[in-house]
Amino acid sequence: MKALIIGGGGFVGRYLAEHLLQDCGWETIVTKLPKETVEVEGCEAYNLDILDKDAVEALLVRHKPDAILHLAAQSSVAYSWKNPQLTADINIHGCLNVLDAVRDIPDYSPKILLIGSGEEYGILPANTSLVSETTPVHPANPYAITKMAQNLFGALYAKAYEMHVMMVRAFNHVGPRQLPQFVVSDFCKQVAEIMAGKREPVMRVGNLTAARDFTDVRDVVRAYSLLIEHGKSGEVYNVGSGRAIVIQEILDRIIAHSGKEITVEVDPAKLRPVEVPVIRADISKLQADTGWQPEIPLEQTIAETLEYWKQH
Numbered sequence: 001m002k003a004l005i006i007g008g009g010g011f012v013g014r015y016l017a018e019h020l021l022q023d024c025g026w027e028t029i030v031t032k033l034p035k036e037t038v039e040v041e042g043c044e045a046y047n048l049d050i051l052d053k054d055a056v057e058a059l060l061v062r063h064k065p066d067a068i069l070h071l072a073a074q075s076s077v078a079y080s081w082k083n084p085q086l087t088a089d090i091n092i093h094g095c096l097n098v099l100d101a102v103r104d105i106p107d108y109s110p111k112i113l114l115i116g117s118g119e120e121y122g123i124l125p126a127n128t129s130l131v132s133e134t135t136p137v138h139p140a141n142p143y144a145i146t147k148m149a150q151n152l153f154g155a156l157y158a159k160a161y162e163m164h165v166m167m168v169r170a171f172n173h174v175g176p177r178q179l180p181q182f183v184v185s186d187f188c189k190q191v192a193e194i195m196a197g198k199r200e201p202v203m204r205v206g207n208l209t210a211a212r213d214f215t216d217v218r219d220v221v222r223a224y225s226l227l228i229e230h231g232k233s234g235e236v237y238n239v240g241s242g243r244a245i246v247i248q249e250i251l252d253r254i255i256a257h258s259g260k261e262i263t264v265e266v267d268p269a270k271l272r273p274v275e276v277p278v279i280r281a282d283i284s285k286l287q288a289d290t291g292w293q294p295e296i297p298l299e300q301t302i303a304e305t306l307e308y309w310k311q312h
């Protein structure tokens with residue numbers, strides 16, 4: 001198996017490259033942006049902007065990977081409110097560049113995995129929080145709309161052109177090295193700075209009432225390789241833990257690790273114009289088709305993420 005990770009310089013991409021090479025034994029190449037470095041032993045990295053369709057096609061013609069795992073994205077919900085156009089360009093047009101390049105290359109039919117989001121489900125009817133792949137989507141932010149569009153194109157291309165495209169709806173993934181624009185990393189970084197005396201014992205937070213479904217990034221990348229092996233073309237798969245945890249509880253757990261008295265202040269700049277209250281994944285389809293199980297408890301992920309920030 002020769003795999004290509006597009007967006008290999010991002011948070012998930014590096015874990016995925018390590019997993020495919022070391023655990024799966026697949027030949028693995030990645031694309032990254034010029035500003036990024038990917039230091040994974042045995043992994044060739046190529047610069048690629050997915051908005052450059054010719055470059056996307058040239059790379060695919062040159063390497064003809066058996067599997068394409070498309071991770072490149074503007075991945076921040078918060079930033080998508082500030083720059084919806086850029087988010088749409090990267091997440092929709094960028095993905096179309098990949099799909100069209102594959103469609104246009106003669107006698108080439110790789111397996112393609114598109115990474116959408118649990119945010120696609122959006123605001124649910126009252127008394128609903130557990131979402132399966134058949135639950136209607138009501139995306140409630142620009143990022144979620146772009147991921148819904150990306151996955152609709154994936155399903156369309158699978159049907160129209162008999163391409164082997166699979167779509168993921170990934171719920172929140174966390175772990176060491178995640179950028180501090182995401183909540184667990186953000187809180188761990190602030191607590192690590194307080195513990196090191198680099199910051200007053202005051203944390204600045206956003207909305208603590210929402211509940212999200214968190215999975216360790218190392219479990220997430222195992223789901224992706226299993227989907228490449230066993231997933232069905234044209235299908236959508238939730239990738240999450242099946243449990244929702246309120247952000248306040250995440251905060252309390254992270255603060256508890258510090259052993260310090262810490263004051264919490266809401267930063268209005270961290271609040272979003274619309275917030276999805278609860279998102280929790282029904283993962284039975286993924287489990288039935290691949291046998292996947294999440295293995296790393298959230299407590300361990302939090303401890304390791306905090307440790308990462310204590311050292312950086």
Ligand code: A2R
Nearest residue numbers: 007009010011012013048049050051071072073075090115
């Ligand atoms: O936004 P940056 O500068 O951090 O770079 C991101 C990169 N990227 C691009 N790559 C190629 N061409 C572009 N025009 C382009 N624009 C952005 O894709 C970053 O290195 C990578 C995405 O990785 P992260 O932002 O770290 O996301 P993460 O958490 O690894 O999520 C992977 C996938 C994404 O599709 C998310 O939307 C989904 O899972 O949740």
Ligand code: GDD
Nearest residue numbers: 075077117118119170171172181182183186205206207210
């Ligand atoms: N970032 C951040 N910072 N979020 C906060 C904070 C804070 O200080 N305080 C509360 N939150 C809340 C957000 O309002 C949201 O309800 C929740 O914490 C998670 O926010 P993020 O970690 O920024 O992630 P996200 O849920 O918006 O998006 C992530 O998960 C999606 C899948 O559900 C990203 O990884 C997306 O790429 C991914 O698709």
